[in-house]
Amino acid sequence: MSQPRILIIDDEPLMRISIADALKAEGYQVKVAATGSEGVDCIKKEQFNIIISDLRLPGLDGLQVLQTCKEVSARTGVIVITAHGSVETAVEAMKMGAYDYITKPFSMDELLLIVKRLVKMLELEDENRSLREELEGRFSFKGILGKNEKMREVLEKIKLVAPSDSTILIIGESGTGKEVVANAIHHNSSRREGPFIRVSCAALPESLLETELFGHEKGAFTGALRQRKGRFELAHHGTLFLDEIGEISQVVQVKLLRVLQERQFERVGGTSTIEVDVRLVCATQRDLKKEVQSGRFREDLYYRLIVVPVYLPPLRDRKEDVLLLAEHFLEKFGNRMGKRRGTLSEEAKGMVLRYSFPGNVRELENTIERAVTLSNHAGNVEPWDLCGFPSCPYLGGRPQATCGFCSEETHLMAGEIGLRVEDLAAAREQFERQYILKVLEKTQDNKTEAARILGVSRKALWEKCKRYGISKGANG
Ligand SMILES: Nc1ncnc2c1ncn2[C@@H]1O[C@H](COP(=O)(O)OP(=O)(O)OP(=O)(O)O)[C@@H](O)[C@H]1O
Ligand SMILES: [Mg+2]
Structure with a gap:
């Protein structure tokens, strides 16, 4: 940031001018506004790195200005000026995402210090962002992120096969x-200008799926009052994405096989043959090979579909991607909600890395969205933000059956030390004992050092050791 741009909003001319002069003297680019609405106009038209606004303004007040700023330019840092004795509004402003506040009367040096700190922070954020963008650029393809080796192979593969007309089968768990x-494949094929049509084969019963895919003629069945085109026809010159292909019935399997072999079909109840130019991309959560072995899925169709298989590994098998995706979603939802982007604290990182994410990337995405929605602070994302429950057992509260995240976490901790999840008080004690033992082991029984690491006094450690029957050597 060579010359940070600052907007000053204050209705008192003297204040406005003196702040402006002090900032200009430091090399900042400065603009001033005398009312809230004038300020909001500036924010909407121009980009500022920093806004310094009085909270008490005629018309639109400082909080409203702050809100607009967060909406239109989430990356701008806001410093608010409060009157002596109105700390509550200042706290309110901080909750809404202001960077800092300064109370009148103040010295220019004080204000300059806050501005300098903010500039430093914004620069760090910028740096992080460009590093992240570089990283994401290297490990992504059309918004699909992955640095795990298998995922990188997947990305390479879809880059390679997207332009062709090959049928693709995507295999992976939910989420x-x-x-x-499937979307990326379509948008990187020569058919990108054509339609991308998705059909969920699991959502419809057999008869409906057939008419959905192939359409029907007027009078084909009771209720068929008009002729209707099916999805195959609608996808002409484009891509048809058949989701949950493992769910289709034998009848539809036969018809699908024919379209794949001959590129033609008849509408339900019709005799004229329709030809289509459609690229097929299918997806399944099921192991289709097993379905073939058990006779539920036609082998000939299976081989037609599996021309190019794309296996998406579950998130638990690509731990490298968990943090990359988490940071990506933090940015995405932070921007969407106009909140300053936080980052995962070390503890929260540990928590997401240990969790198995049965709902895969979607579950991680939902978790981060909840964290960003619920957190009203601008700093790190903590484990309890990820959980979203005030009495999260992670923090020693009551176990919440509704929170999959924490019950698994508690389960994990309890499992490690062989306890029932419900027994929290005992679990905490057991955990404490194990933890102390671990630290003592690490410090080779040096109690002074162990107490320092544990953040307790030597006396407290001694008492705990006595209580938990820990009687290692008496060194340290
Ligand atoms: N590698 C990735 N990079 C970025 N976002 C991802 C990635 N993988 C999945 N997502 C996001 O996760 C969510 C779930 O993805 P998607 O709907 O494609 O999963 P799915 O396998 O089709 O799930 P389901 O089987 O339940 O339909 C989407 O919001 C998607 O944008
Ligand atoms: Mg899906």
């Missing part, structure tokens, strides 16, 4: 990104 991959 692993099958639909985003």
Whole structure:
């Protein structure tokens, strides 16, 4: 940031001018506004790095200005000026995402110090952002992120096969990104200008799926009052994405096989043959090979579909991606909600890395969205933000059956030390004992050092050791 741009909003001319002069003297670019609405106009038209606004303004007040700023330019840092004795509004402003506040009367040096700190922070954020963008650029393809080796192979593969007309079968658990991959394939093919049509084969009963895919003629069945085109026809010159392909019935399997072999079909109840030019991308959570072995899925169709298989590994098998995706979603939802982007604290990182994410990337995405929605602070994202429950057992509160995240975490901790999840008080004691033992081991029984690491006095440690029957050597 060579010359940070600062907007000053204050209705008192003297204040406005003296702040402006002091900032200009430091080399900042400065603009001033005398009312809240004038300030809001500036924010909407121009980009500022920093806004310094009085909270008490005629018309639109400082909080309203702050709100607009967060909406239109989440990256701008806001410093508010409060009157002596109105700390509550200042606290309110901080909750809404202001960077800092300064109370009148103040010296220019004080204000300059806050501005300098803010500039430093914004610069660090910028730096992080460009590093992240570089990282994401290297480990992504059309918004699909992945630095795990298998994922990188997947990205390479779809880059390679997207332009061709090959049929692609995407295989992966729920939430692993099958639909985003299908989308990326379409948008990187020569058919990108054509339609991308998705059909969920699991959502419809057999008869409906057949008419959905192939359409029907007027009078084909009771209720068929008009002729209707099916999805195959609608996808002409484009891509048809058949989601949950493992769910289709034998009848539809036969018809699908024919379209794949001959590129033609008839509408339900019709005799004229329709030809289509459609690229097929299919997805399944099921192991289709097993379905073939058990006779539920036609082998000939299976081989037609599996021309190019794309396996999406579950998130638990690509731990490298967990933090990359988490940071990506933090940025995405932070921007969407106009909140300053936080980052995961070390403890929160540990928590997401240990968690198995049965709902895969979608579950991680939902978790981060909840954290960003619920957190009203601008700093790190903590474990309890991820949980979203005030009495999260992670913090020693009551176990919440509704919170999959924490019950698993508690389960994990309890499992490690062989306890029932419900027994929290005992679990905490057991955990404490194990933890102390671990630290003592690490410090080779040096109690002074162990007490320092644990953040307790030597006496407290001694008492705990006595209580938990820890009687290692008496060194330290
Ligand atoms: N590698 C990735 N990078 C970025 N976002 C991803 C990635 N994988 C998945 N997502 C996001 O996760 C969410 C779930 O992805 P998607 O809907 O494609 O999963 P799916 O495998 O089709 O799930 P389901 O089987 O439940 O339909 C989407 O919001 C998607 O944008
Ligand atoms: Mg899907």
